[in-house]
Amino acid sequence: MRKLLLPVLLVAVTGLAFAQQPQDFSKVQIKAIPVSGVVTMLQGAGGNIAASIGDDGVLIVDAEYAPLADKIQAAIDQIAGSHKPVRFLINTHYHADHSDGDSAFGARGATIIATENLRKRLESGSIGGNGGALKFQQPPSPKAALPIVTYDDQMYVHFNDDAIVLMHFAAHTDGDSVVYFPKSNVVHMGDIFIRYGFPFIDVNSGGSIQGMIAACEKVTATLPADVKVIPGHGDLATLDDVRAYTQMMKDTMAAVQKGIADQKTLDQMKQEKILAPWQRYSGNFVNSDAFIETIYYSLMGKTRR
Secondary structure (H helix, E strand, O other): OOOOOOOOEEEEEOOEEEEOOOOOHHHOOOEEEEEEOOEEEEEOOOOOEEEEEEOOEEEEEOOOOHHHHHHHHHHHHHHHOOOOOEEEEEOOOOOHHHHOOHHHHHHOOOEEEEEHHHHHHHHHOEEEEOOOOEEEEEOOOOHHHOOOEEEOOEEEEEEOOEEEEEEEEOOOOOOEEEEEEOOOOEEEOHHHOOOOOOOOOOHHHOOOHHHHHHHHHHHHHHOOOOOEEEOOOOOOEOHHHHHHHHHHHHHHHHHHHHHHHOOOOHHHHHHOOOOHHHHHHOOOOOOHHHHHHHHHHHHHOOOOO
16 A cells, blocks of 8 residues: 555455554654755655754644654654654645644644645544545544644745745645745645555545646646655655656546547446556556546546445
8 A cells, every 4th residue: 555544444446345454553663864955754654744843943744643653753853863842733635644643743732734624624524535436434533633723725834944835725635735845945745746656536525636637737837846846655756757647647537538528437447448558557555447436536526425
């Protein structure tokens, strides 16, 4: 699953349904990768974390899982050379592999920042999925995990001598944030951009492949050409990597659009393996059939309950 771990994940592929087993977090090690300026990427068992560590303290983007909070804090302290608690925590989206740690850091005094849509989903719980067989249930989050500061379109956080830009997109979900650190020239894209293959797009929670493409195109068009890109999952990247990923989404969407125009059913498109030219992106989590479903339900604007 390449570090994409969602609790209570229910997957039905070719008639087989299974529930993901809990991970043994005691074995997880936090890897720190310097990116640029005051920004470091932390990798553990969930989505990538961006950590801005400077004179004002510590701001992180995403928080992985709550049981890893002490390990994440220890990695931050090692980089800082002393204990520096997390003052601000920005969520890129509501999925637990990025937000479960909110409860731990929120209880320790971190101010959590996110879109208003994200807060609503954390507060009420959500049933996410790609519109078809791939689905999961995320229960409501405790009060300590809820964002205290929310925004609708764009906001700035002035911290560590930088004017950090938060931009809201409806792409992977309806409450995504892309976070840009201009002084360090680093952007964290959350799961709008990933490197494990076909993306999981939460169609049930307002995401769509159209929104993913639009968000990636805006990022590549507006940010500096040499910006360092932190993906939601996977290794550091460049805007050229984002462009190639965007082109894959555009091409696969066109293949499904043609199938719909030819009045083919979803099952027919799967049987005909219309995404065979992009087989290298097919993975254990989001395989070709699951991505056909994702695109189909994005285009049709409905989900199978």
